[in-house]
Amino acid sequence: MAVIYELIKECKQSGARLGRVHTPHGIIETPTFMPVGTQATVKTMSPEELKNMDAQIILSNTYHLFLRPGHDIVKRAGGLHKFMNWDRPILTDSGGFQVFSLSEMRKITEEGVQFRSHLNGDKLFLSPEKAMEIQNALGSDIMMAFDECPPYPAEYDYVKKSLERTTRWAERCLNSHARPHDQALFAIVQGGMHKDLRIQSATDLTSMDFPGYAIGGLSVGEPKHLMYDVLDHTVPILPANKPRYLMGVGSPDALIEGSIRGIDMFDCVLPTRIARNGTTMTSQGRLVIRNAKFTDDFGPLDPECSCYTCQNYSRAYIRHLLKADETFGIRLTTYHNLHFLLELMRNVRQAIMEDRLLDFRDSFFTSYGLHDNDKGF
Numbered sequence: 054m055a056v057i058y059e060l061i062k063e064c065k066q067s068g069a070r071l072g073r074v075h076t077p078h079g080i081i082e083t084p085t086f087m088p089v090g091t092q093a094t095v096k097t098m099s100p101e102e103l104k105n106m107d108a109q110i111i112l113s114n115t116y117h118l119f120l121r122p123g124h125d126i127v128k129r130a131g132g133l134h135k136f137m138n139w140d141r142p143i144l145t146d147s148g149g150f151q152v153f154s155l156s157e158m159r160k161i162t163e164e165g166v167q168f169r170s171h172l173n174g175d176k177l178f179l180s181p182e183k184a185m186e187i188q189n190a191l192g193s194d195i196m197m198a199f200d201e202c203p204p205y206p207a208e209y210d211y212v213k214k215s216l217e218r219t220t221r222w223a224e225r226c227l228n229s230h231a232r233p234h235d236q237a238l239f240a241i242v243q244g245g246m247h248k249d250l251r252i253q254s255a256t257d258l259t260s261m262d263f264p265g266y267a268i269g270g271l272s273v274g275e276p277k278h279l280m281y282d283v284l285d286h287t288v289p290i291l292p293a294n295k296p297r298y299l300m301g302v303g304s305p306d307a308l309i310e311g312s313i314r315g316i317d318m319f320d321c322v323l324p325t326r327i328a329r330n331g332t333t334m335t336s337q338g339r340l341v342i343r344n345a346k347f348t349d350d351f352g353p354l355d356p357e358c359s360c361y362t363c364q365n366y367s368r369a370y371i372r373h374l375l376k377a378d379e380t381f382g383i384r385l386t387t388y389h390n391l392h393f394l395l396e397l398m399r400n401v402r403q404a405i406m407e408d409r410l411l412d413f414r415d416s417f418f419t420s421y422g423l424h425d426n427d428k429g430f
Contacts, residue, residue, distance in 0.1 A: 056237035065408040067313040076142040076194040083317040093137040097384040116148035124190040132192030145193040181225035198226040200241040212245040237264040255290040267298040284314040324390035338422040360392035
């Protein structure tokens with residue numbers, strides 16, 4: 054099998070679990086956060102910098118790499134690992150979320166989705182079989198089944214039909230997957246905010262015995278308490294001997310709460326996206342470095358942080374770079390935010406090992422200024 058999950062320990066305070074995911078390109082210590090490298094690069098970061106902050110796995114996007122440079126180019130380069138000079142694990146999403154977010158530019162049928170490229174308007178078609186063909190060519194360690202991600206809110210009947218189509222598509226993905234020996238295919242549980250639909254989706258998909266399972270359709274605008282409620286009644290249905298992946302979640306509070314509920318893997322563009330706007334995560338909460346009060350603040354972004362940015366550059370200097378539209382400023386804030394989340398997950402793993410994750414959560418939320426679960430990062 055291309056991916057094997059090894060359970061190391063369960064936290065006595067919570068449902069969190071410490072584990073390892075064994076892949077052809079190395080071991081992933083879980084729970085883990087995956088930086089997003091949409092177009093075969095984590096924006097402004099080099100692979101060497103990601104390794105220095107100990108990113109164990111990154112995520113790339115099937116939809117974007119299909120549009121450019123094309124999966125045939127990546128395959129001829131020797132696969133995505135060689136193309137982008139990254140020798141650690143890679144997960145590729147199916148492209149489903151991107152296609153469905155086009156809304157006015159796509160048409161869904163049982164066969165697949167016809168859509169127009171956001172780059173040039175060309176008519177294109179993505180199906181379960183095509184998504185597998187692309188990801189097989191990319192050569193990622195973990196690939197995702199093609200699914201339909203319903204919006205929030207959505208009518209019950211629509212969500213039910215959507216998840217049943219997702220289940221049929223998952224079976225087609227399994228049947229057309231050409232490299233099961235070295236690429237693990239994960240299924241995606243859907244069902245919106247409806248408990249019975251989530252249970253139906255999880256039950257149907259687990260019967261097909263995928264190597265791992267993701268929970269999709271969350272972090273799409275719903276309140277945090279709804280997301281946690283969905284996790285509470287979905288995660289227990291997923292196999293304990295396989296990885297569990299919560300898609301599109303990357304705020305510090307949600308990473309901790311997701312880990313408490315037994316999630317192993319997370320990804321999100323949040324740390325890199327807000328970094329480009331001058332917003333950083335620190336041990337004392339969110340810090341908007343563009344603000345005028347930092348003009349002559351010569352301290353680090355976070356006095357408690359050991360990252361390259363905080364060890365070498367001041368708030369005043371970083372603010373100057375951002376105000377001057379210098380790319381180096383974005384590199385520094387991006388480095389810090391990614392390091393912050395990766396360090397957070399190291400601390401989560403340590404807390405699980407020491408059976409104190411709930412205590413860790415309470416302490417972190419207090420210092421970060423999170424007094425309720427819907428407040429966000």
